[in-house]
Amino acid sequence: MAELITVDDADDPRLHDYTGLTDVELRRRREPAEGLFIAEGEKVIRRAMDAGYAMRSMLLSAKWIDTMRDVIDELPAPVYTVAPDLAERVTGYHVHRGALASMQRRPLPAAGDLLKSARRVAIMESVNDHTNIGAIFRSAAALGMDAVLLSPDCADPLYRRSVKVSMGAVFSVPYARLDGWPGGLEPVRAAGFTLLALTPDERAATLDEVAPHRMERVALMLGAEGGGLSRRALAAADDRVRIPMAHGVDSLNVGAAAAVAFYAVATGRPTA
Amino acid sequence: MAELITVDDADDPRLHDYTGLTDVELRRRREPAEGLFIAEGEKVIRRAMDAGYAMRSMLLSAKWIDTMRDVIDELPAPVYTVAPDLAERVTGYHVHRGALASMQRRPLPAAGDLLKSARRVAIMESVNDHTNIGAIFRSAAALGMDAVLLSPDCADPLYRRSVKVSMGAVFSVPYARLDGWPGGLEPVRAAGFTLLALTPDERAATLDEVAPHRMERVALMLGAEGGGLSRRALAAADDRVRIPMAHGVDSLNVGAAAAVAFYAVATGRPTA
Numbered sequence: 307m308a309e310l311i312t313v314d315d316a317d318d319p320r321l322h323d324y325t326g327l328t329d330v331e332l333r334r335r336r337e338p339a340e341g342l343f344i345a346e347g348e349k350v351i352r353r354a355m356d357a358g359y360a361m362r363s364m365l366l367s368a369k370w371i372d373t374m375r376d377v378i379d380e381l382p383a384p385v386y387t388v389a390p391d392l393a394e395r396v397t398g399y400h401v402h403r404g405a406l407a408s409m410q411r412r413p414l415p416a417a418g419d420l421l422k423s424a425r426r427v428a429i430m431e432s433v434n435d436h437t438n439i440g441a442i443f444r445s446a447a448a449l450g451m452d453a454v455l456l457s458p459d460c461a462d463p464l465y466r467r468s469v470k471v472s473m474g475a476v477f478s479v480p481y482a483r484l485d486g487w488p489g490g491l492e493p494v495r496a497a498g499f500t501l502l503a504l505t506p507d508e509r510a511a512t513l514d515e516v517a518p519h520r521m522e523r524v525a526l527m528l529g530a531e532g533g534g535l536s537r538r539a540l541a542a543a544d545d546r547v548r549i550p551m552a553h554g555v556d557s558l559n560v561g562a563a564a565a566v567a568f569y570a571v572a573t574g575r576p577t578a
Numbered sequence: 579m580a581e582l583i584t585v586d587d588a589d590d591p592r593l594h595d596y597t598g599l600t601d602v603e604l605r606r607r608r609e610p611a612e613g614l615f616i617a618e619g620e621k622v623i624r625r626a627m628d629a630g631y632a633m634r635s636m637l638l639s640a641k642w643i644d645t646m647r648d649v650i651d652e653l654p655a656p657v658y659t660v661a662p663d664l665a666e667r668v669t670g671y672h673v674h675r676g677a678l679a680s681m682q683r684r685p686l687p688a689a690g691d692l693l694k695s696a697r698r699v700a701i702m703e704s705v706n707d708h709t710n711i712g713a714i715f716r717s718a719a720a721l722g723m724d725a726v727l728l729s730p731d732c733a734d735p736l737y738r739r740s741v742k743v744s745m746g747a748v749f750s751v752p753y754a755r756l757d758g759w760p761g762g763l764e765p766v767r768a769a770g771f772t773l774l775a776l777t778p779d780e781r782a783a784t785l786d787e788v789a790p791h792r793m794e795r796v797a798l799m800l801g802a803e804g805g806g807l808s809r810r811a812l813a814a815a816d817d818r819v820r821i822p823m824a825h826g827v828d829s830l831n832v833g834a835a836a837a838v839a840f841y842a843v844a845t846g847r848p849t850a
Binding site: 441444445447448449450451473475478479549550551552553554555557558559561562563564565566569570572 | 713716717719720721722723745747750751821822823824825826827829830831833834835836837838841842844
């Protein structure tokens, strides 16, 4: 059973995992270096635990103790109860979701290990926006992608905002970082995957024409909002594929495009 | 050719269309009552004009005059040039996109008129979030839906945030408000549409099983983020349809779900 500890000093060193949560640059450096990430809100905390992440500690206001009682009873980690205004002073924002947990990161798997059993993989290039990373993971998990691979410069899927937007899906679909870019794509191809680059370019074949759902192993490559995939990423792909556009619209947003492509690759196999 | 007028008084009544833009409640009442909407940024302003909306006036800082020169030369509406800090005092925010235009609303078409020529229609129930409205319009336009119908309590697609998130797609796909809810659905059915309610409910048939792309006329019903469609909306539908979920994820966000469903209904007809 967890220890319930009331803390009333914002400088208490036991709250260190939770300080300055609104300082994105600071947290982006600190969290991987210190081996932690922050799960926010009851649902996301439970999902992190269900996925087997170890809890370092939990921070909550008194009225959340009952809601989290079973978690508290089960865990060896300390639970810090604080007044709402103290939580705000420590974290830098008003914690509406009531409970925060500091979770222990695990070493990421090697891409090669994920590729052994996967058939449908999403590969993101330079997706730096935490909201977009989270949204893409949520769709990747929901629509049955087996794994996600990240170029070295993608943002951290375990950053608080990504975790929240993904509704915890970053815990349920395995992911890895590629070594080098676009060189890290070679082992993916060597593992038998067809590398499909998603692009709005009208010269590319449509999803319908490429019919990725018939392919044995597919790696779908996505670029960031705005620029899309880089020229060298496009050059490294086996084929380019596009979602047909109507009404003179030039593109979907990256979250919507990813969802449609995942559906076409992994789930969507309507018969004509 | 437009008149170029330098304004240096934040209380100048000619700037009335642009006052208090950050006050959502105020603007939500004022804009429909005064028959205007705000287009923000060069791309969106041009798209509103291409769609045939009349411009009431434009507000921009001096450095945007060259960019908008062809628009200015072509239009009879007054163009107010202001210093950036005056623009901020009038509107309530820092206008990074440099140019704002006040556009004249047009009467909305009747739903019945849109239904005559449409084959794929999206129907939204109680979508109150301007970002979600904009995102859904962008996907509906891009993926080839012919029209959008709104329950009486949906938010305004011409609200500034909706317009911006839609990237102007609210101008390219025609839309109407239904009279009454769910009573307003009856004329849709009477026009020969199959009403499909999108739901995460596992008892519903999958998109693949329902195969809406084979139907002659489809109206796809979407609810708001969180609650989804109401019980009475579900009861009014001809059939319920779901996107199959993997990895134990319970739902997609409404934007991703809409994009996948639009693709399956309007565009996606892969052959097995």
